[in-house]
Amino acid sequence: MGSSSFIERRRMKYALVVLAAVAVVTPFLDDYYQTIVTRSFIFAIMAISLDILMGYTGLSSLGHGAYFAFGAYSAAILATKVPGVSIFVLFAAALGLSCLLAAFLGLLAIRAVGVYFLMITLSFAMVVWGLVYRWHTVTGGDNGIAVLNIPTFLGMPIGESTPFFFFTFGVFLCVLSVLYILVQSPFGKSLIGIREREARMKMLGYNTWLHKYLAFVISGTFAGISGMLWTLQNRFVGPTDVELVTSVEALLMVALGGPSTLVGPIFGAFIITFLRYWVSLYVERWYIILGATYIVTVLYAREGVLGKFEAIMARRRSRANSEPALPQSQKQTTESHT
Amino acid sequence: MNVFHLRNFVELCYNSLSYAALLFLLASGLSIIFGVMRIVNLAHAAFFLLGGYIALSVYRVLGTALWTLPVAMVVGGGVVAALAMFIERYFLRRLGQDTLAQVLVTVGFAFILFDTNILIWTGDNYMLHRPWPLDDSTVIGGISFPRYRAFMILSAVMVWAILYFAIERTRAGAIVRATVDDPQMARGVGINTNIVQMSIYGLGVFLSAMGGVVGGAFLGVSPGIDFQVLPYAFAVVIIGGLGSLTGAVVGSLVVGFVENFGTALFPELSYFALFAPMAVILAIKPTGLFGRG
Numbered sequence: 168m169g170s171s172s173f174i175e176r177r178r179m180k181y182a183l184v185v186l187a188a189v190a191v192v193t194p195f196l197d198d199y200y201q202t203i204v205t206r207s208f209i210f211a212i213m214a215i216s217l218d219i220l221m222g223y224t225g226l227s228s229l230g231h232g233a234y235f236a237f238g239a240y241s242a243a244i245l246a247t248k249v250p251g252v253s254i255f256v257l258f259a260a261a262l263g264l265s266c267l268l269a270a271f272l273g274l275l276a277i278r279a280v281g282v283y284f285l286m287i288t289l290s291f292a293m294v295v296w297g298l299v300y301r302w303h304t305v306t307g308g309d310n311g312i313a314v315l316n317i318p319t320f321l322g323m324p325i326g327e328s329t330p331f332f333f334f335t336f337g338v339f340l341c342v343l344s345v346l347y348i349l350v351q352s353p354f355g356k357s358l359i360g361i362r363e364r365e366a367r368m369k370m371l372g373y374n375t376w377l378h379k380y381l382a383f384v385i386s387g388t389f390a391g392i393s394g395m396l397w398t399l400q401n402r403f404v405g406p407t408d409v410e411l412v413t414s415v416e417a418l419l420m421v422a423l424g425g426p427s428t429l430v431g432p433i434f435g436a437f438i439i440t441f442l443r444y445w446v447s448l449y450v451e452r453w454y455i456i457l458g459a460t461y462i463v464t465v466l467y468a469r470e471g472v473l474g475k476f477e478a479i480m481a482r483r484r485s486r487a488n489s490e491p492a493l494p495q496s497q498k499q500t501t502e503s504h505t
Numbered sequence: 506m507n508v509f510h511l512r513n514f515v516e517l518c519y520n521s522l523s524y525a526a527l528l529f530l531l532a533s534g535l536s537i538i539f540g541v542m543r544i545v546n547l548a549h550a551a552f553f554l555l556g557g558y559i560a561l562s563v564y565r566v567l568g569t570a571l572w573t574l575p576v577a578m579v580v581g582g583g584v585v586a587a588l589a590m591f592i593e594r595y596f597l598r599r600l601g602q603d604t605l606a607q608v609l610v611t612v613g614f615a616f617i618l619f620d621t622n623i624l625i626w627t628g629d630n631y632m633l634h635r636p637w638p639l640d641d642s643t644v645i646g647g648i649s650f651p652r653y654r655a656f657m658i659l660s661a662v663m664v665w666a667i668l669y670f671a672i673e674r675t676r677a678g679a680i681v682r683a684t685v686d687d688p689q690m691a692r693g694v695g696i697n698t699n700i701v702q703m704s705i706y707g708l709g710v711f712l713s714a715m716g717g718v719v720g721g722a723f724l725g726v727s728p729g730i731d732f733q734v735l736p737y738a739f740a741v742v743i744i745g746g747l748g749s750l751t752g753a754v755v756g757s758l759v760v761g762f763v764e765n766f767g768t769a770l771f772p773e774l775s776y777f778a779l780f781a782p783m784a785v786i787l788a789i790k791p792t793g794l795f796g797r798g
Contacts, residue, residue, distance in 0.1 A: 227604070227605050227608070229608070275784055275787055278787065278791040279787065279791045279792075280791075281604060282539070282543075282545050282604055282747065283743070283747075283791060283792065283793075285545060285604065285608060286545065286739045286742070286743055287743065287783075287787065289735075289736070289739060290736050290739050290740060290743065290780070290783065291780075293735075293736035294736075294779070294780045297779075301773055302773060303773070304773075410732070411732050411735070412616075412732075415612050418608070418609070419609065422605065422609060452620040452623070452624065453620075454616040454617070454619050454620040455616070455617050455620040455621065457613075457616050458612070458613040458614060458615070458616030458617035458618075458619075458620075459613065459617065460613070461609045461610065461612055461613030461616070462596065462609070462610050462613040462614070464609060465600065465606045465609045465610050465613075466596075466599070469603075469606065
């Protein structure tokens with residue numbers, strides 16, 4: 168999966184064109200589809216944050232619902248308890264709390280590897296869910312928290328669906344740029360090095376524990392933002408928003424779109440979110456579709472939709488180049504090499 | 506509630522022990538599957554719940570006399586194990602040792618089962634019937650002991666004894682141990698490791714589904730129970746160490762006691778009581794108490 172800076176940069180260029188097109192088209196859609204697009208971007212933030220850990224560092228976390236929960240509930244509690252709270256305070260709270268949570272959980276989780284890491288992060292997410300569900304006095308338990316007043320952004324009301332779409336889109340672009348700079352930096356390269364061969368990185372003198380820990384904290388911190396946006400968009404947060412499915416879905420978004428690319432998880436987030444809200448218009452049993460998506464992804468698109476797409480394009484290109492010169496048998500060999 | 510009052514204390518210990526027994530039924534299969542196949546079976550709790558649902562149908566057909574309980578256990582466990590072996594043969598075997606792929610596929614089946622259960626048995630909450638001799642309590646020294654909890658403890662002890670004997674003392678156990686230690690060598694001496702793995706997956710899921718039949722009269726049978734018990738199963742194997750039968754016993758006891766005492770002491774934050782010992786043990790030993798890493 169050696170994704171060099173060059174490929175990453177080219178992917179990002181194409182992605183920005185597509186994203187710009189989405190931003191232009193979305194305001195003309197009806198409210199329902201605008202909401203779905205906005206939600207897709209909210210989950211895309213979660214997916215690209217998770218990918219820092221999962222794709223780049225090679226640590227698959229099943230616990231990102233925990234940061235989503237911290238972001239979502241901190242926003243809901245502040246917005247209902249503090250009248251006239253600024254949106255920047257909500258941001259600061261979501262970032263700060265998820266950062267603290269990740270800093271604490273990371274101390275326990277980074278020691279574990281492989282399967283243990285998966286199970287520990289999954290348990291963390293379940294503990295946070297349990298906290299949300301049972302701590303009635305703070306979280307409202309089963310009833311959740313309804314947020315009636317959406318704060319303004321620099322004096323502009325963002326409560327309606329179109330302004331909120333642009334607001335989310337802006338936040339998304341900020342997160343994407345920060346994470347893009349991060350993965351292109353020497354730190355990002357060291358993470359890839361750890362994913363590929365941790366022992367060698369250690370021998371080269373890298374403090375691999377610290378690098379993994381930082382990736383864990385950064386990943387969790389940014390995931391908190393998506394929770395905050397979710398509360399503001401939905402105007403409500405309840406325990407079902409932060410259950411196990413949320414964490415697992417984030418994992419699927421990354422795996423489906425294409426891990427270790429920032430563009431892939433955005434695709435994944437759009438596919439899953441659209442499937443979810445579109446399918447639920449026609450079929451009641453969404454979980455069967457979701458489960459089948461998991462299985463089909465693994466069986467037929469192990470490298471993700473983006474990886475699959477790029478592989479097909481590469482094959483087509485090489486076939487076009489080799490068509491005139493090579494006889495049938497050799498052509499097949501070239502194909503199998505790509 | 507004063508936990509340190511003798512009567513409460515004995516009652517809590519009894520409850521903890523029976524809860525630990527149920528956790529053992531759930532987690533021992535998870536641990537064995539991981540020990541032999543290196544598969545994290547995230548569908549484990551879904552199979553547990555499916556066992557409970559099948560028992561529900563068995564009771565509806567056969568009635569709820571005492572003898573229908575073992576029938577339900579065997580039928581529930583058997584049907585679910587057959588399904589699991591099918592899944593192993595046609596899906597899991599193709600994935601090799603790709604952990605992420607295993608997670609996605611087993612979660613996928615967990616979700617599919619979740620909705621299928623609702624389609625077949627509706628989303629209502631059921632409580633499996635307890636046959637008459639087990640429905641009552643025995644009073645000893647002013648403390649009442651619900652008999653069904655004793656039945657849970659007995660089932661777990663029997664399962665433990667059979668597993669221990671089978672793994673340590675029989676030819677089949679030796680084959681399984683050989684497959685775990687050195688799969689290549691095992692294939693070399695003529696062991697069909699594919700069949701071993703499929704059988705182990707079936708056995709592990711059988712235990713889980715049977716646990717679901719036993720636990721369905723205790724936890725209830727309703728959609729969502731699967732995702733609620735999953736973290737408990739994980740807590741057990743994280744504490745005890747994956748792949749170790751002794752670890753599953755010790756882990757179940759730790760989680761069973763901590764959960765019951767924790768809930769009695771701090772009712773609002775009981776999930777934290779589960780989390781605390783896990784954190785402590787991981788800080789000391791990241792592979793669990795008896796895990797081999």
